[in-house]
Amino acid sequence: MEAETAPSRSISAHWRGALAAGHHMLARAARLALDIALPTLCVSCREPVDGEGVCAACWARLSFIAPPYCPRLGIPFVYDPGPDMLSMKAIASPPAYHRARAAVRYDDVARTLVHSLKYQDRTDLAPAMGRWMARAGRELLSEADMLVPVPLHWRRAWRRRYNQSGALARVIERQTGVKVKGDVLRRLRATEQQIGLSRAQRATNVQGAFQVSADRQAEVQGRRIVLIDDVLTSGATLDACARALLRAKAAQVDALVFARVVETGSRPI
Template sequence: MDAEASSSRSLSTPFRRALTACRGAWSHAAKLALDIALPTLCVSCREPVDGEGVCAECWARLSFIAPPYCPRLGIPFVYDPGPDMLSMEAIANPPAYARARAAVRYDDVARTLVHALKYQDRTDLAPAMGRWMARAGSELLHDADVLIPVPLHWRRAWRRRYNQSGALARVIERQTGVKLAGEALQRIRPTQQQIGLSRPQRASNVQGAFKVAAAGQALIAGRRVVLIDDVLTSGATVDACARALLRAKAAAVDVLVFARVVDGHKAPI
């Protein structure tokens, strides 16, 4: 009987391997057929594209932010004013967070990417967007202890099924190894959509809306936190988050977003 069992095992192993190979081949063939029948389209111009949703032409139209920029807010300068020179906005209205960085300006292509990720279930865009963010925020991430995505209220999260900021943060975690603490910061009351609100209205809308959960206190206290979000407009939301994290004794809070509104570009609609 032992010999029969041994023979059965020796026969079943090659069979299992063959079955696994067949399944892999079938999966590849099915994906190839689907790609032929339904080619991936550029999320911006809708032309067929190989890769992660953006064609080369639209990628070239993205306005990546690079130095020189305000060391506090990450707002790009037209010319280099010299080291440590702050923007007028940073001087007039300094935020609670220490530094902010963005991968791109919020222009037409960036808006299309953000809206597709946020409202159209295009989570396949998160890997490319997250990699661009990791590159733009390398100086923030180098010394960071923990990543915190800007949270959704549970009702909105239930309707949307996922948090776009969390999707971006998971990509950055894989890229950098900085630990993600997705549940540490909570949105404790629902807030009105910030779209269409003035700067004072945005600040009032999110005031007191965020709190560090009791279970998340140990993850925040004494740590350097990088807040992750998709778009920075007035900065009211990330400022409110930063204040909640600092009340929980975070050592410092920086902000990393995919896109930020810069003078001359329209705010999110």
């Protein structure tokens, strides 16, 4: 009986493979036709680009953050003060998270990338942005047990249909193997947009807005966690998230973002 059924299985497998190959070829042809009809444009200057949304000229205008920088907050220094020198901000107002790193400064091109990902459904930008973040956060990620994207309130998530921080976290997961735990941290209430608020108003706006559910605390306890977000401005949102995770007994919380606001002339103390 086995000898009789083997050929039919082989034929079935052959046709399945042929159909899959045909489907793949049709999909590639459709993508090629779409690229010819609607060439990808640079999100910053709107010139045609062959790649992931940023032309070579605008890529060169991105200000990638590299040492020397504050080992605590990742703020770039204007000169190299030597190892272990902290920035004035890290000493005067240390956050709840242990360390922060960012891929780029929040300049014009970075702002366009963030807004396109966040508000214009340009999820195709996440792979490049996430790879740059993974490179900038190598030190943090090598010690991490999990990635936790900064959560949206459910109503905002429903309107946007996706969380941009979650999209970046999933790219970093693929790059590093560190698992994303997108549901251990919840946003309890819908906060105001932070844009336009002062530093003090930002901190008040997100105070008590995040929580680790009681049934998820075991997953957090004793773990080294890297928070993922798109932009670090005052750090208030990341600080509030870190406090919630530390209350749930996380061993350490670091922060990794795509872009951070950098005050000109940052100096060590």
